[in-house]
Amino acid sequence: xxxxxxxxxxxxxxxxxxxxxxxxxxxxxxxxxxxxxxxxxxxxxxxxxxxxxxxxxxxxxxxxxxxxxxxxxxxxxxxxxxxxxxxxxxxxxxxxxxxxxxxxxxxxxxxxxxxxxxxxxxxxxxxxxxxxxxxxxxxxxxxxxxxxxxxxxxxxxxxxxxxxxxxxxxxxxxxxxxxxxxxxxxxxxxxxxxxxxxxxxxxxxxxxxxxxxxxxxxxxxxxxxxxxxxxxxxxxxxxxxxxxxxxxxxxxxxxxxxxxxxxxxxxxxxxxxxxxxxxxxxxxxxxxxxxxxxxxxxxxxxxxxxxxxxxxxxxxxxxxxxxxxxxxxxxxxxxxxxxxxxxxxxxxxxxxxxxxxxxxxxxxxxxxxxxxxxxxxxxxxxxxxxxxxxxxxxxxxxxxxxxxxxxxxxxxxxxxxxxxxxxxxxxxxxxxxx
Amino acid sequence: xxxxxxxxxxxxxxxxxxxxxxxxxxxxxxxxxxxxxxxxxxxxxxxxxxxxxxxxxxxxxxxxxxxxxxxxxxxxxxxxxxxxxxxxxxxxxxxxxxxxxxxxxxxxxxxxxxxxxxxxxxxxxxxxxxxxxxxxxxxxxxxxxxxxxxxxxxxxxxxxxxxxxxxxxxxxxxxxxxxxxxxxxxxxxxxxxxxxxxxxxxxxxxxxxxxxxxxxxxxxxxxxxxxxxxxxxxxxxxxxxxxx
Numbered sequence: 307x308x309x310x311x312x313x314x315x316x317x318x319x320x321x322x323x324x325x326x327x328x329x330x331x332x333x334x335x336x337x338x339x340x341x342x343x344x345x346x347x348x349x350x351x352x353x354x355x356x357x358x359x360x361x362x363x364x365x366x367x368x369x370x371x372x373x374x375x376x377x378x379x380x381x382x383x384x385x386x387x388x389x390x391x392x393x394x395x396x397x398x399x400x401x402x403x404x405x406x407x408x409x410x411x412x413x414x415x416x417x418x419x420x421x422x423x424x425x426x427x428x429x430x431x432x433x434x435x436x437x438x439x440x441x442x443x444x445x446x447x448x449x450x451x452x453x454x455x456x457x458x459x460x461x462x463x464x465x466x467x468x469x470x471x472x473x474x475x476x477x478x479x480x481x482x483x484x485x486x487x488x489x490x491x492x493x494x495x496x497x498x499x500x501x502x503x504x505x506x507x508x509x510x511x512x513x514x515x516x517x518x519x520x521x522x523x524x525x526x527x528x529x530x531x532x533x534x535x536x537x538x539x540x541x542x543x544x545x546x547x548x549x550x551x552x553x554x555x556x557x558x559x560x561x562x563x564x565x566x567x568x569x570x571x572x573x574x575x576x577x578x579x580x581x582x583x584x585x586x587x588x589x590x591x592x593x594x595x596x597x598x599x600x601x602x603x604x605x606x607x608x609x610x611x612x613x614x615x616x617x618x619x620x621x622x623x624x625x626x627x628x629x630x631x632x633x634x635x636x637x638x639x640x641x642x643x644x645x646x647x648x649x650x651x652x653x654x655x656x657x658x659x660x661x662x663x664x665x666x667x668x669x670x671x672x673x674x675x676x677x678x679x680x681x682x683x684x685x686x687x688x689x690x691x692x693x694x695x696x697x698x699x700x701x702x703x704x705x706x707x708x709x710x711x712x713x714x715x716x717x718x719x720x721x722x723x724x725x726x727x728x729x730x731x732x733x734x735x736x737x738x739x740x
Numbered sequence: 741x742x743x744x745x746x747x748x749x750x751x752x753x754x755x756x757x758x759x760x761x762x763x764x765x766x767x768x769x770x771x772x773x774x775x776x777x778x779x780x781x782x783x784x785x786x787x788x789x790x791x792x793x794x795x796x797x798x799x800x801x802x803x804x805x806x807x808x809x810x811x812x813x814x815x816x817x818x819x820x821x822x823x824x825x826x827x828x829x830x831x832x833x834x835x836x837x838x839x840x841x842x843x844x845x846x847x848x849x850x851x852x853x854x855x856x857x858x859x860x861x862x863x864x865x866x867x868x869x870x871x872x873x874x875x876x877x878x879x880x881x882x883x884x885x886x887x888x889x890x891x892x893x894x895x896x897x898x899x900x901x902x903x904x905x906x907x908x909x910x911x912x913x914x915x916x917x918x919x920x921x922x923x924x925x926x927x928x929x930x931x932x933x934x935x936x937x938x939x940x941x942x943x944x945x946x947x948x949x950x951x952x953x954x955x956x957x958x959x960x961x962x963x964x965x966x967x968x969x970x971x972x973x974x975x976x977x978x979x980x981x982x983x984x
Contacts (some may be wrong), residue, residue, distance in 0.1 A: 310849060317837050647833045650794060651894070652822020652850040654815045734789040737829055737906075 307657070311664035318665060319672075322637055326669065329633045333673025333720075336626030337713045338680025343612070343619040344712075345681065345705045346688055349698045350510070350608045354498035355437065359598035360564040362436070365393065365557040367578055368592035370537045375589045382535060383605075384553040387546060389581075394430060398573050399559035401436040405429035406555050407506055408523060409531035410482040412516065414469050424465065424515045425531065426482070427504075428523040434460070434491075436560045437503065442466070444476035444491030447519055451490075455525045459487040460517040466492045482516065485526045493517070499698060500607045502598050504556050506532045509607045510695040520555075530554065564597065571595045609695070627720045634669075634724035638662050645728055646736025655729040662725035663718060670717020674710045681709060741902055741933045742768040742791060747800035749786050749956070760786040762956040763800070768935060768949075770901070773928040775947035776937045776958075783956040784937045785906065791935060792904045793821045805901055822850050826895025826932075828924075830907035832887040834879040834894070840866060841875040844894045851898065865897040866890070869923060885916030892923060896932075903927065905936040909943060921946060 319326045353359050367389055368381035385393070390404040408426035413419070433439070434446030443466075447458045459480060466475050475489045500509035518528065524546060536542045538551035545552040561570060571593065578591035596604055645658055653661075681701065688699040701709075749761040760783050768774050778784050789795040790802065793809060802809050805824055809817065826847075827833075834843050844862040853861075866872050869889040879887050888908060895903055905924065909917035921943055928934050936947060944950050950961040 307849065307852075321837055643833070644835050647835060648846060648850075649818070650792065650821070650827045650833075651847040652818055652898075654818035654850075656815065657818075657850060732795075734785075734794045737794070737827075737833060 307660065308664055311661045312668060314661060315665035315668040318637075318641075319668075322640075325633060325637050329630055329637070329669050330672045330676060332626050332629050332633065333670055333713060333717055334676035334680055336623035336716065337674055337677025337709060338684060340619040340623040340712065341677060341681035341701075341705065341709050342684030342688065343616045344708065345685060345701050346612055346695070346699050347608060347616050348702075348705055349700070350500065350612060350695055351602070352499070353599060354500055354502045354602075355598060358438070358560070359502075361561050362598050363559050363561060363567060363570065363595045364598075364601040365559060365574065366594035366596075367574065367581075367587075368589050369551070369553070369581070369587055370589060371539075372588035375592075379592065381592050381594055382537075382553045383556075384535070385555050385557045386551065386553050387548050387555060388586075389577075390555040390557050391548070393557060393577070396577075399570060400562050401432040401560035402558065403430045403433040403436055404520060404555045404557045405433060405504060406520065406530055407504060407514070407532045408518070409529050410516070411484075412465070412469070413481040413484075415479060415481065415486075417469065419469060421481075425513065426516045426518055426523070426528065427514045428518050428520040428528070428530075430520055432560070433517070436558065437496075437498075439496050440494040442492040442494035443474040444489065446517075447490050452519050452521050455521045456519060457485070457487045457522060457526075458490045458519065460491045460493055461489055462493050462513070462515040463495050465515040480516075482518065483526070483528060485528070487518065487522070500602060502602055502607075503558060504532075505605050505607065508694050509602075509605070510698065567595055567597070609693075612695075623716065627716055630669075630717065630720040631723055634666055634721055635727060638665075638724045638728040639731075641728075642731045642736050645731040646733040649731070649733035650737060658729040658731075659725045662728045663721050666717050666721025666725060667714055670713045670715075670720075671710060673717060674713025677713055678706070678709050741770045741772070741805055742766065742935065743801075743803040744791070745801045747790065747802055748798045749783075749790060749795070750798045760956055761790070761797070764953070764956065764958050766951060766958045766960075768902075768933060770933055771928070771931050772949060773925070773934045773947045774936070774949045774951055775944035776935060776951045776953060777939070777941070777944050778953035782953045784953050786956075787953060787958070788904055788906050788935070788937050791902075792825050792827060793817045818850070822847055822898065824901045826898055826900035826903045828888070828891055828895055828903065828905040828908045830910040832879070832884075832891045832911070834887055834891055836879050839876050839878050840871060840882075840890045840893070843879070843890060844897045847894065847898045861897045861899070862893075865893040868896060869893045883916070884912050885919060888912060888916070888920050889923065892920070892927070896927065901933060903932050903934045905934060905938075907938055908936060909938070909940065917943070 366381045366383060367385055369386055370382065394402055394404055406428050408428050409423060410426055411421045412424045413421035430452050431447055431449045442463050446460055447456060451458055466472060470478060476491060478489045479486055480489060497513045530546060532554060534545040534552045534554040536545060536552040542550050542552055544550060545554060559570065561567060574593040574595065575591040578587055578593055581587040648658060685699045685701060689696050744764055744766045747761055747764045751758040751760060764787060776784055790797045804820065807820060841862055844865055845858055848858045848861060866875055869892050871886060871889055871893060909920050912920060924934060938944050952959045952961055
């Protein structure tokens with residue numbers, strides 16, 4: 307019967323073209339607007355490493371003075387070098403890495419390419435396997451390279467194209483701020499969005515082109531391109547010194563299972579307690595361990611204006627639905643006579659309800675199709691904005707399906723009251739008044 | 741076929757209580773052709789709506805083809821209406837968007853009848869009323885008489901045991917009315933029970949039995965052999981005028 311009702315709905319469209327077009331347009335406007343903002347939200351709030359985001363954890367300790375401490379206060383987002391190196395040395399997780407952003411002038415001996423500034427990432431060996439960084443050529447470096455402060459680097463595919471014309475450059479030499487390093491590997495287009503592991507330069511831009519062992523970067527005095535927060539009372543000359551009371555390193559661990567987070571958190575608590583007992587930490591143990599999604603939520607990876615636009619668009623969709631309810635009521639109740647005849651011929655109230663819900667749903671699907679076109683226009687408009695995330699505003703298959711699901715659900719919701727009213731039509735009155 | 745005993749129908753609003761039917765007794769046997777007459781506002785249409793399960797009644801008993809309908813829910817009433825009853829209305833009540841074939845198909849679809857059987861029944865019903873060649877025509881393309889014939893075909897397609905006709909010739913000229921009446925007589929001669937509400941004494945005279953409804957009470961003229969009893973005309977001080 308549902309297929310039959312679908313055919314009846316199509317016939318009904320032909321009978322009330324203007325009213326139907328108005329309803330389709332109303333739903334399309336609501337769907338187009340909401341899907342534009344939902345798509346932007348979806349892109350920005352997406353899981354950048356879905357297969358293991360629940361096993362990757364960002365670590366926070368609280369080395370600040372006891373002054374201004376209150377229970378539950380959020381600890382600093384980064385670690386001191388001393389703590390990061392201590393945790394790394396203890397290696398309680400299957401994988402762990404510390405990291406910081408940097409910048410430097412890149413050059414190749416004998417190349418016609420003039421030196422240019424590039425964003426760097428100083429990190430440790432586990433960074434590459436932990437974040438599943440794909441390699442086009444070669445590989446990352448080892449823990450031994452970290453310890454030996456090896457002059458090695460991993461470069462991006464884009465940089466490899468620029469410096470070496472895309473050939474396998476492993477073993478080739480590059481210079482960073484005049485220091486010679488050898489290429490260990492070429493990353494194959496890896497740029498997770500949002501950039502979950504470090505959002506200091508933004509969640510959606512600041513793509514890095516050279517990865518250098520942190521120990522090497524410190525040894526060579528490569529430029530740190532991020533902020534440091536020093537919490538001591540004494541002025542600090544070298545914020546990156548081992549004992550400097552400054553936080554500047556992000557620290558990530560990969561656990562074998564998400565359920566291991568409790569054990570690792572306990573380990574961090576014990577570490578803090580030990581540091582407090584040793585007199586380094588003044589505050590009681592105050593640690594955080596957040597997986598990728600929790601960390602992105604905490605860092606508010608989705609810009610506030612996008613959240614606001616999402617709410618406004620959903621509000622607009624509700625307004626459109628309320629209008630659709632009125633239009634559907636007018637359309638359905640204008641057919642009270644036909645409803646009376648159908649009831650006399652054996653239609654139960656439920657059958658009448660189903661018939662009109664199918665009609666509402668069909669209008670919704672048509673509105674969804676037009677809404678898809680409007681959403682495409684809306685996303686194009688978003689891409690013209692100067693926002694850092696603008697270029698990401700594209701609809702994927704999930705959003706495409708959601709457009710129709712949302713349109714269908716919205717129209718069925720809007721159809722509930724009109725269809726209920728239609729099934730309540732008293733046949734006897736209608737048949738006599740025909 | 742139709743057995744109503746002491747059936748009452750009261751419409752209530754906040755201010756008034758209107759008695760449309762008062763202890764109506766009526767039994768129609770299988771295969772009968774009964775004409776129901778009465779003045780405007782006497783309760784004829786209310787009787788027909790209750791008989792056709794389009795309205796519920798306030799009190800009394802009503803058995804349709806042996807089924808007590810009083811406690812049936814909407815689904816059960818709809819199914820019973822669909823399977824046992826065919827309707828013919830004064831204003832035809834064909835669905836204007838559907839051609840004759842599709843109009844006749846409406847009750848059969850609610851019966852979940854297979855497509856092949858639906859087609860056979862509709863072709864047969866439309867042929868029976870002389871519209872076999874106009875299946876693809878829309879109601880607006882037909883004369884009033886043809887529309888009423890199409891409405892009769894729609895009722896016949898479901899092979900109802902009981903045909904309820906409400907002023908079936910009220911909107912037709914005398915020639916078309918005669919033709920429709922002959923068709924109803926033919927249908928009745930094949931065994932279908934017909935209850936027809938009419939104002940037309942000539943049409944009523946052609947039925948096997950006449951029932952007169954006044955003030956919501958029925959008097960069987962054939963059985964009583966005379967006019968309605970005085971009781972039927974008695975004024976009811978506590979009630980408003982009955983409605984149709």
